[in-house]
Amino acid sequence: MERNVIVGQSGGPTAAINSSLAGVYRTAKDRGAKKVYGMLHGVQGLLEEKYIDLADHIKTELDAELLKRTPAAFLGSCRYKLPEIHENRDVYDKIFAILDKLDIEAFIYIGGNDSMDTIKKLSDYAIITGHPTRFIGCPKTIDNDLALTDHTPGYGSAAKYIGTSMKEIIRDGFCLEYEKGIVTIVEVMGRNAGWLTGATALSEGEDCEGPDLIYLPEIPFDLKKFGDKVRKLLEKKTSIVVAVSEGIRTDDGTYVCELGNSIDFVDAFGHKQLSGTASYLASFIAGEIGCKTRAIELSTLQRSASHAASRVDILEAYQVGGAAVKAADEGDSGKMVVLQRLSDDPYQCGTEVKDVHKIANDEKLVPRDWVNKEGTYVTSEFISYVRPLIQGDVSPVMVDGIPRHLYTPKELSHK
Template sequence: MPAGTLLYAQSGGVTAVINATASAVLQAARTKKVRVLAARNGILGALREELIDTTTLSTAQVKALAHTPGGAFGSCRLKLKSVEADRAKYERLLAVLQAHDVRWFLYNGGNDSADTALKVSQLAAEFGYPLTCVGVPKTIDNDLAVTDCCPGFGSAAKYTAVSVRECALDVAAMAETSTKVFVYEAMGRHAGWLAAAAGLAGEGRDEAPHLILFPERPFDEADFLARVDAVVKRLGHCVVVASEGIRAADGTFVADAGGGKDAFGHAQLGGVASHLAGRVKDVLGHKVHWSLPDYLQRSARHLASKTDVEQAMAVGRAAVDCALAGQNAVMPVIVRTADEPYQWHVDVAPLSKVANHEKTMPKGFIRADGHGITAAARRYLAPLIAGEAYPPYVRNGLPDYVVLPQATVRRKLPAWAG
């Protein structure tokens, strides 16, 4: 058995397949006979020394993680600043790692998490502590640099495309005497990947979604309303997909939830669909409905993409391999080698090339009129939502998801006062 312990932590907003990554990490570590602790509620649990001993989990529980949504060990939104600004937190974290003989740290998250893992590796080097830090990719926004796609996105994209297609059929059926316009809000602060995925729901100008609003393009209300009205007059109804992060020409968000900023310093968004629906009703007079899927987009494990599940587990296994091989400050990434048939493999990239680098959609993925996706976007997106990976169902008709015990190991340090 390799000397030392591996610490795994989940970060930020969870996905439908982050637990698939966790399952793969635990299974790979068990094969290598490495003990794994899991931080309860992510980096916050590590700071508080709230660590779950995963050796107490049964093989069945570990395998069931692969089809269970949410974050099985808990996650949190806690951004650590620079080592200089947050040195006390970093040193506390390092003390916890040392106290539990943690020699490998796997941080499963997005851009900010990659940055944290990189900084922890640098601090460990400063103190001469032998620690290998590996970032593990996760985000439904698909905005991580270097990797072709990000585990979590494919399933959220599949949910989005399916939901828009189903809602479009409903709207078309009722348009004669009821709803004329339907607005669907997709997550995406700066990158319109999920909004673009909605474009897979239909093909051609007469199939929904009829209009997609991307954060990469300035929002023009007058133009938007004119386009909606034109579609209604041509087809009798109009389905709109709007990214939550669309902005006016001056850079301000079209809709702001008014909730201030989150732990990462981001404005709390949400509500763009209701805002647009109100404008359509007030200006055009059309009956309108809107939807804010919100958490549904990232938790819909019942509609996960098989491709996404396979990639989520692949990066988990690769992360363990990287850690045990001593590949410090890296992240396993997905490399696409062919669109059709879709082919991919996992490679390794330095965290320095991932951390705080945001990947927005290529210009060639947005249609010339700014309100739809191109053939290139379809070639990129379609394989990511391919295949079904349904969870097992039980007699009550619900998925058989696992809930893990959250008991933590005995603390070895004084309580954290941070």
């Protein structure tokens, strides 16, 4: 590379997103980039000319290793939707003027579906204007819903944490006995795709029965059938644990969480803020059956648990970051790096690049035949798909008994 690289992070954070950032930085420097800039809060921050020179923060190999082990977006994230080109060219002119000022050869954006929409629009504008900067998407999302890639960095670590947490929740339910039993509803992230909720089945093994029921958003949710199912299970055992996606909906498309509360917040991409599914279902079961209930939301814990990160996930995140720089250096633009599974036993995975126009604003859902006929559990095919992605551990660098992270850039610090 003869000029500079700029990289940004966008969308929901993960335990692996900074490993991709480390991969971008190291590969760019190894390929001769003069400077590697980091956008602060993604393209939204770039529009305000907020960026840093990553060399000021990644000074040693220890810094790079700490960055790989640091959860959430080191550079800060955003959920900023670029307007369509014909709606507001001024925004694009401003971005490209900044890129010219910084002498940017490659623009790398680490993110999910909405972030790939940004790469699509910027690369299209570069084509229209004949601008030489190349734009590459680097996949990241715990939701695992990006099209054309076998899986996404961030998902494996989240799945590992969810499977582990579910096992501990099930164990906790054995401790106390209640006359009418206890029903625990565990709410997992997942608006339209149930990849994360399905991962609760990883808790099943010789020492654990796993959750009793799993409900994904791909299958319409029937409240009455759910109540009947729980009632029958309580006739056989005293502790029931149910996993539900935050985005499960009734047959008419109503989110279950909307049955209890209205949803007021909608982000720039039109996504409703979903919360309260487990709470509503716990109240419903308590009212219908009269048993003790608990509602647990894993919430942001499932995307920031770097202490339980998957080694496979961290290594692949670093790999796709490097592959994004390599693709840009070799002339690609308007592409996203994808992971291609080469083998299950032994597990092997490689990278290639795909046209971002075939990825942006699309969603990869859990196949219907990976869910049982009743829609209440995932199949062995789902487990076989996920299990290789959670293998191995990444030992944190411990200081005074607590994991050490790479210091947050002072420009992002709240102090």
